[in-house]
Amino acid sequence: MTKAQNTLILEWKGNLTIEQASPLYKELLDAFSETASIYLDISKVTDMDSSIIQLICSAFKEAHAQGKEFHLTGTVQTQLQTSLVRYGFLLRAESSGEALEKQWCIQNQGAL
Amino acid sequence: MIDKFKEAFKEEAAELLGTLEDQLLALEQDPNNHETISAIFRAMHTIKGSAAMFGFDEISRFTHQVENVFDMLRNGLIPVSKTLIDATLRARDVINTMLTEPDADIMQEMILLDKEFNSLANAEKGSAPIEQGPTGESQEKDREQNAKTEGLLTYRIHFAPKPELFKNGTNPLRLIDELYELGPLSVIALKQSIPLLSTLDPESCFLAWDLNLTTDKGIDAIKDVFIFVEDLARIEIQPIEQVDEVKRIGEILVDRGIASPEVIEHIEQDKRKIGELLVEKKIANPEDIQSALVEQEHVKQLKERQDISSSTIRVPSNRLDALVDLVGELVTLQARLARTSASLQEGGLTAISEQFERLVAQLRDTTMGIRMLPIGTTFNRFRRLVRDLSSELGKEIDLITDGEETELDKTVIEKLTDPLVHIIRNSVDHGIEAPEERERKGKPRRGTISLSALHSGAYVLIRISDDGAGMNRERIYAKAVEKGLISDTIPLASLSDQDIFQLVFAPGFSTATNVTSVSGRGVGMDVVKRQIDSLGGSVLVESSPGKGTNITLKIPLTLAIIDGLLVRIGNELYVIPLSVVDGCVEIKRDELQLMQKSRSLLTYRQRVLPYVALRDLFKVPGAVPAIEQIVVVNAMDSPVGFVVDQVIGDYQTVIKPLGILFKKNDGISGATILGDGTVALIVDVNRLASLAQLQEARKVQPN
Numbered sequence A: 001m002t003k004a005q006n007t008l009i010l011e012w013k014g015n016l017t018i019e020q021a022s023p024l025y026k027e028l029l030d031a032f033s034e035t036a037s038i039y040l041d042i043s044k045v046t047d048m049d050s051s052i053i054q055l056i057c058s059a060f061k062e063a064h065a066q067g068k069e070f071h072l073t074g075t076v077q078t079q080l081q082t083s084l085v086r087y088g089f090l091l092r093a094e095s096s097g098e099a100l101e102k103q104w105c106i107q108n109q110g111a112l
Numbered sequence B: 001m002i003d004k005f006k007e008a009f010k011e012e013a014a015e016l017l018g019t020l021e022d023q024l025l026a027l028e029q030d031p032n033n034h035e036t037i038s039a040i041f042r043a044m045h046t047i048k049g050s051a052a053m054f055g056f057d058e059i060s061r062f063t064h065q066v067e068n069v070f071d072m073l074r075n076g077l078i079p080v081s082k083t084l085i086d087a088t089l090r091a092r093d094v095i096n097t098m099l100t101e102p103d104a105d106i107m108q109e110m111i112l113l114d115k116e117f118n119s120l121a122n123a124e125k126g127s128a129p130i131e132q133g134p135t136g137e138s139q140e141k142d143r144e145q146n147a148k149t150e151g152l153l154t155y156r157i158h159f160a161p162k163p164e165l166f167k168n169g170t171n172p173l174r175l176i177d178e179l180y181e182l183g184p185l186s187v188i189a190l191k192q193s194i195p196l197l198s199t200l201d202p203e204s205c206f207l208a209w210d211l212n213l214t215t216d217k218g219i220d221a222i223k224d225v226f227i228f229v230e231d232l233a234r235i236e237i238q239p240i241e242q243v244d245e246v247k248r249i250g251e252i253l254v255d256r257g258i259a260s261p262e263v264i265e266h267i268e269q270d271k272r273k274i275g276e277l278l279v280e281k282k283i284a285n286p287e288d289i290q291s292a293l294v295e296q297e298h299v300k301q302l303k304e305r306q307d308i309s310s311s312t313i314r315v316p317s318n319r320l321d322a323l324v325d326l327v328g329e330l331v332t333l334q335a336r337l338a339r340t341s342a343s344l345q346e347g348g349l350t351a352i353s354e355q356f357e358r359l360v361a362q363l364r365d366t367t368m369g370i371r372m373l374p375i376g377t378t379f380n381r382f383r384r385l386v387r388d389l390s391s392e393l394g395k396e397i398d399l400i401t402d403g404e405e406t407e408l409d410k411t412v413i414e415k416l417t418d419p420l421v422h423i424i425r426n427s428v429d430h431g432i433e434a435p436e437e438r439e440r441k442g443k444p445r446r447g448t449i450s451l452s453a454l455h456s457g458a459y460v461l462i463r464i465s466d467d468g469a470g471m472n473r474e475r476i477y478a479k480a481v482e483k484g485l486i487s488d489t490i491p492l493a494s495l496s497d498q499d500i501f502q503l504v505f506a507p508g509f510s511t512a513t514n515v516t517s518v519s520g521r522g523v524g525m526d527v528v529k530r531q532i533d534s535l536g537g538s539v540l541v542e543s544s545p546g547k548g549t550n551i552t553l554k555i556p557l558t559l560a561i562i563d564g565l566l567v568r569i570g571n572e573l574y575v576i577p578l579s580v581v582d583g584c585v586e587i588k589r590d591e592l593q594l595m596q597k598s599r600s601l602l603t604y605r606q607r608v609l610p611y612v613a614l615r616d617l618f619k620v621p622g623a624v625p626a627i628e629q630i631v632v633v634n635a636m637d638s639p640v641g642f643v644v645d646q647v648i649g650d651y652q653t654v655i656k657p658l659g660i661l662f663k664k665n666d667g668i669s670g671a672t673i674l675g676d677g678t679v680a681l682i683v684d685v686n687r688l689a690s691l692a693q694l695q696e697a698r699k700v701q702p703n
Helices: A018-034 A050-066 A078-086 A097-108 B002-029 B034-053 B057-074 B082-100 B107-125 B130-150 B172-182 B219-225 B227-232 B249-255 B261-268 B274-280 B286-310 B317-344 B347-371 B376-392 B410-431 B435-440 B473-482 B497-503 B525-534 B589-596 B685-700
Strands: A002-004 A007-016 A037-048 A069-073 B153-161 B185-190 B208-215 B233-240 B372-374 B397-402 B407-409 B447-456 B459-466 B538-544 B548-556 B561-569 B572-577 B581-588 B601-604 B607-613 B627-635 B638-644 B646-654 B668-673 B679-683
Touching: A007 A018, A018 A037, A018 A050, A037 A050, A037 A078, A037 A097, A050 A069, A050 A097, A069 A097, A078 B172, B002 B034, B002 B082, B002 B376, B034 B057, B057 B082, B057 B107, B082 B107, B153 B172, B153 B219, B153 B286, B172 B185, B172 B208, B172 B219, B185 B286, B208 B219, B208 B286, B219 B227, B219 B233, B227 B233, B249 B261, B249 B286, B274 B286, B317 B347, B317 B646, B347 B372, B347 B407, B372 B376, B372 B410, B376 B397, B376 B410, B376 B447, B407 B410, B410 B447, B410 B459, B410 B525, B410 B548, B473 B497, B497 B538, B525 B538, B561 B627, B561 B638, B572 B646, B581 B601, B581 B638, B601 B627, B601 B638, B607 B685, B627 B646, B638 B685, B646 B668
Parallel strands: A007 A037, A037 A069, B397 B447, B572 B679, B607 B638
Antiparallel strands: A002 A007, B153 B208, B153 B233, B185 B208, B372 B407, B447 B459, B459 B548, B538 B548, B561 B572, B561 B646, B581 B627, B601 B607, B627 B638, B668 B679
């Protein structure tokens, strides 16, 4: 976790599954209480299961509701891209966190 | 009779082996793709089955082993590995050899591969896996039987787990994996029920999925997948009735009970996108629309796949050639009809003739279309070539292809293969550097060769580019001087890049200092040039040192029928291919003669062009008219003017080859028969242009 001018950058790593859901959830909650601008670097994430994806989606909604900034950043590993498309979380593969976020937000327009 | 079936089997097998190669290479790129693994398995299975049926027992036995290994792979018992792909590629080659050259000696390779597949199969199981024959077979038959009764159906599945699902230890993604095993699947995850972070229980499931599955295994097979989560989720499975048309989004939404037909009808009167409107009016939410779109796409793709499998027909190409010939005759006859009706001036006949002309033009285009093939099949062959060559030379090279769907006449595609092989070999061998050298130069280790095709008017442009070392001006010049291809009195600085690069195409030219088995024997590029010329195309080379080389081939779409410009010189008629004609200008003979004293140049659209008098070139007798016309053509990308007596007009030309007796006639590429039965010669524009340049050169430097 690094901090620069009120922006918090979180970095998640490895193959994330339900076992990590609770600690990561706490990390996100803390981040939201601490600052108004959060970046989540997912470049070192090799894969994530549905509970973690759910966590990130929930964070998007939270940011929207609170009027805070929450963004994804970093390149998305090929394995992760493949799973996101395979399990219907993305319609087409995206190689950067920013593009991934964009696709998710377009899908969610109005539903947020 | 049996022989006929055997031929059909060989043809089918050759096709399967072709796709097999593509799929293996695709699998190497994406080792987790279940669909590819299944496709390979199916191909092997088909080859095995039909080989046994037609008495190719050895092929059947050999293929069975490979099939076995892929069956294990399909069931996740062994992983995809380079050894496996290598061995399967080699096995593919062996099967191919067995089919095409039954007498070839491949025993040794077969024994080697037998061993390799055995050890691959034993890697996991430890015991002999080959003995599972009969039981496996009968199971398969059962499955096939089932498939026949159930038929292929598409199901709409809504899978909404209860929040407790995660706590139960179930990973919903594994269930989706199981569905993928059943057939083509489209998935969309629904995220709208996910609560805000502050109210979220991270260990509860708030996701849901909409899935579209097409399978022949029946609804029970789908229910089986969800059997353990029945109490933990709401699962709705409903078959989509088979419709021939792809459904509109509105219909899908009505089917799903999201909107009523009245609402859709009302909304469709507005011309905007229905999805946007429904969201705006809060009738549907965006994910419902997304999901409906995914279903639409799923059905569309499925339909395309079915269309491909059900609506093609195999026809021997000589029958097509006969058809094209006949259409050619018809085109000639139509021209004659048009002429006759024009001279008779009879209203009824003119109307018929005009309608006939339209029909013939359509018939011509359709017939030509039949012979058109996408160039992709040829491109795919090069994947294997690049893969094998680069590993032989210790280089790392990716081949990127683009525009595979571009269509070209079958005969043209066949003649293109050899030149492309030469160019790609050259790129792999001389163009792309070794990985270490690339790293030293600050380039990525892996080199890239890209192969693309696109339509451009009556031509197809095929571009082969690499990000290798590029061509070295100095070395090409030095080599050309050494080989006596160019005089050393011409300084290097006076030559343009184009001039230098064209030297590469001279016979016997090769700059590589080391001759490898791949290339460097000094044959190759001149063959490329000759072949492309014979197709009426041209080659353009661009290269920058250190950055790479671009070679562009410009190939005419078809060889049999062209649109031509009919011109007259004296009493003789000539046809200039219309695709190269830029424009026509009139000129007085005395003006021309004035110019001819110095050099044959004319000004055309503010440009100075060389010109040739076809009358002089073809030695046509007769008096020269006072006013002549010049047809400006683009030959080899530089414009040239041809002086003729009169331009008659455009003319649909069926190209007839000239006999051997006329082979030596320079500047003529063929002949055609006009409507009234007279013969017109088709000029070879590129050849004439270079003759013109030669003539110019002689004038400038009189010996």
